[in-house]
Amino acid sequence: MVKLSLLTAVVAALPSVFATPVAAPSNSSAPAVLEKRAEGVHLFNCFPTSNSANNWLSVVAYCANDADCSNPSHVLSGSNVCVKKFSLNNNDCESRPCPPAGRASHASDAWGGGGGEDKGWELTPRALFLVNIWEGSEQSCTFSSGVTFSWNIDRNAQRQNDYTYVGSGWNNFRSFAGYKDNKQQGATYLNHDCKKIYYFI
Secondary structure, rough: OHHHHHHHHHHHHHHHHOOOOOOOOOOOOOOHOOOOOEEEEEEEEEEEEEEEEEOOEEEEEOOOOOOHHOOOOOOHHHHHHHEEEEEEEHOOEEEEEEOOOOOHHHHHHHHHHOOOOOOOOOOOHHHHHHHHOOOOOOOEEEEEOOOOOEEOOOOOHHHHHOOOOOOOEEEEOOOOEEEEEOOOEEOOOOOOOOOOOOOEE
């Protein structure tokens, strides 16, 4: 009788054990917004990785799998990229100071988002000339498919912490929330390494 009562008590307790969800482990270094999502649009500043490409680019990139845009081994296809600004590095040097030889990657870190914030590198005005200023006004870029992506980012967005909500975006189909990215290297495009400035999901 004691054994039967014990078995009955265990069976009765089972529903409450399985019905109680286990809390997900907390990870303060990975904001909830980084839990990877389906599609996304990224704003990149891209610098040449070889002498074969002497132009600097600011591009809008669409990734059906958003994680691809943050993957340095992923190569963006032309149909998923809209070039917002194209700067010929060598020609621009004739009228403005140029980044020192071999300092391209350091320069890209100094760019920030192009919002004019001094990053401790002496050629910030040069950086502003080479890349698009993403912030402070409504802007747009039209892909070869005819789809236009538009955005409006707060003018002080680069002063915010990484992964902070800084503005909105939209295309022909839906709206997106925009966040400041971490300026680490993302996907590559046409012999260029691209720094992640903002992303929209």
